[in-house]
Amino acid sequence: MLGLARTVERRWSAAVKPDQELIDEALSGQVGAFAELASRHRGSVERLCQRFFSDHELARDLVQESFLKAFAGLKTYRAEMPFGAWLRAIVINLCYDELRRRRRKPEELVGDFTEPELDWMQLVNTATPEEIVSAAEEKRHAHDLAHRLLDTLRPDDRMVLVLKDSEDMAVSEIAAALGWSEAKVKIRAFRARQLLRKQAERILSAERRWAAR
Amino acid sequence: MNCFEARRDFRAFWRRELSAERREAFVAHLRECSGCDGAFRNFALTAPVLHSEVEPAGHREDLARVREAVAARRPAMAYRTSAPRRQWLSMSAAAAMVLIAGIMAAYLSISEPVGNLNDVLSQSEPQVEPVVELFGPVTPVARVDQGNGFAE
Ligand SMILES: [Zn+2]
Numbered sequence: 251m252l253g254l255a256r257t258v259e260r261r262w263s264a265a266v267k268p269d270q271e272l273i274d275e276a277l278s279g280q281v282g283a284f285a286e287l288a289s290r291h292r293g294s295v296e297r298l299c300q301r302f303f304s305d306h307e308l309a310r311d312l313v314q315e316s317f318l319k320a321f322a323g324l325k326t327y328r329a330e331m332p333f334g335a336w337l338r339a340i341v342i343n344l345c346y347d348e349l350r351r352r353r354r355k356p357e358e359l360v361g362d363f364t365e366p367e368l369d370w371m372q373l374v375n376t377a378t379p380e381e382i383v384s385a386a387e388e389k390r391h392a393h394d395l396a397h398r399l400l401d402t403l404r405p406d407d408r409m410v411l412v413l414k415d416s417e418d419m420a421v422s423e424i425a426a427a428l429g430w431s432e433a434k435v436k437i438r439a440f441r442a443r444q445l446l447r448k449q450a451e452r453i454l455s456a457e458r459r460w461a462a463r
Numbered sequence: 464m465n466c467f468e469a470r471r472d473f474r475a476f477w478r479r480e481l482s483a484e485r486r487e488a489f490v491a492h493l494r495e496c497s498g499c500d501g502a503f504r505n506f507a508l509t510a511p512v513l514h515s516e517v518e519p520a521g522h523r524e525d526l527a528r529v530r531e532a533v534a535a536r537r538p539a540m541a542y543r544t545s546a547p548r549r550q551w552l553s554m555s556a557a558a559a560m561v562l563i564a565g566i567m568a569a570y571l572s573i574s575e576p577v578g579n580l581n582d583v584l585s586q587s588e589p590q591v592e593p594v595v596e597l598f599g600p601v602t603p604v605a606r607v608d609q610g611n612g613f614a615e
Contacts, residue, residue: 285530297517304512374507379493379500382507383477386515396512416513450505 269333277324284324288317291334295341301412302345304397312348316341339427342413346428349405363453366391371457399449406434407442414439464488469499473506474514 269290275283295316299309319340327336363371370392373385386392400408409428413419414435421439425432464472469492475481476489493500506514 281530288530300517301512371508374504379476379490379503379507382504383479386477386507386511389511393511393515396509399509400512412513446509447502447505450508451501454504454508 270329273324273327273333276321284321287333291337294334295337298338298341298412298417299345301416302349302408304394308348312341312344316344319344335423342409342427346405346409349408363395364391367395368457368460370395371453372461375454375458375461399446399453402449403442403445406438407445410435410438411442411446464492466492466496466499469493469496470502473503474510476503477506477510477514478516 267286269287272283272287272290276287292313295313296309299312299316300306303309303312316337320337323340327333366389370385370389374382377385400411403411410424413424413427414421419427421432421435424430424435428435469489472481472485472489476486481489493503
């Protein structure tokens with residue numbers, strides 16, 4: 251029985267190597283080890299990039315760039331921190347740089363809605379909560395409009411909002427990843443929510459006025 | 464259900480994670496409370512990005528690209544082979560690198576390059592010798608070299 255347990259354990263450990271083992275192998279020149287590491291963490295890296303950018307090609311480029319940077323800096327990785335958290339810090343900084351590069355001005359958002367976006371806004375104004383949730387799952391423009399709204403935030407504010415609300419990161423984790431103080435993270439989170447609420451109220455009330463004409 | 468509880472449940476409701484009983488209480492509260500109802504409608508505008516489960520696109524070729532680019536840089540790291548084999552490998556590696564560099568150059572010319580990454584990257588010291596300049600100079604993330612990728 252014990253023998254069987256040991257065999258199972260051996261097989262299991264042979265099948266799933268810890269990240270650190272793969273990192274050591276990658277550092278000794280085994281490309282396959284880094285590919286395995288990348289494949290293991292790809293999902294979370296992709297998800298994070300997609301929370302920031304609706305452009306899939308850009309998100310894909312950022313995913314790739316993240317892994318290349320991780321590979322280039324692998325020698326500096328220290329095992330006190332999980333590899334996933336270290337990698338996430340790289341992704342966060344890449345996305346942050348990209349957000350700063352391409353920020354849209356708030357005024358570009360207003361009065362520039364497509365017909366399907368207006369339909370979606372009308373639905374959000376008038377449907378029941380359950381209908382809204384069901385409709386959002388099918389509507390690509392619900393997703394696009396959400397990105398456009400988030401595009402109006404300052405990069406700092408948007409970073410914090412996504413990391414805190416979507417990724418459930420603690421204030422201290424966000425502060426460490428971005429090299430900010432915790433106070434700055436809290437202020438940005440507060441400001442982001444406030445601005446977003448204002449923007450949302452603004453466009454929903456504009457839609458109501460438009461519908462009432 | 465009170466307002467605090469209702470607002471705490473926004474995300475769980477959005478993701479359909481509430482029990483039937485809790486969902487009913489949530490919907491009933493929103494029907495009665497215009498403040499929470501309005502807040503939920505505001506929430507719904509950004510929830511498709513902030514709170515929906517994002518399906519990773521999972522492009523197989525993305526990983527293949529990472530693998531190729533990493534393979535092209537491998538000689539900068541530990542690399543042990545016998546001399547004649549090494550010579551043969553270096554010739555085929557050089558040919559492969561030229562091929563990969565060509566593919567990547569073509570790829571990069573049709574897709575937007577990622578930001579001003581090189582400007583950012585050039586702010587820190589190189590840690591790995593660049594082998595093939597697929598993505599410009601290879602240097603680590605600005606904060607990677609200060610401890611574990613985290614600045615103080
Ligand atoms: Zn309420």
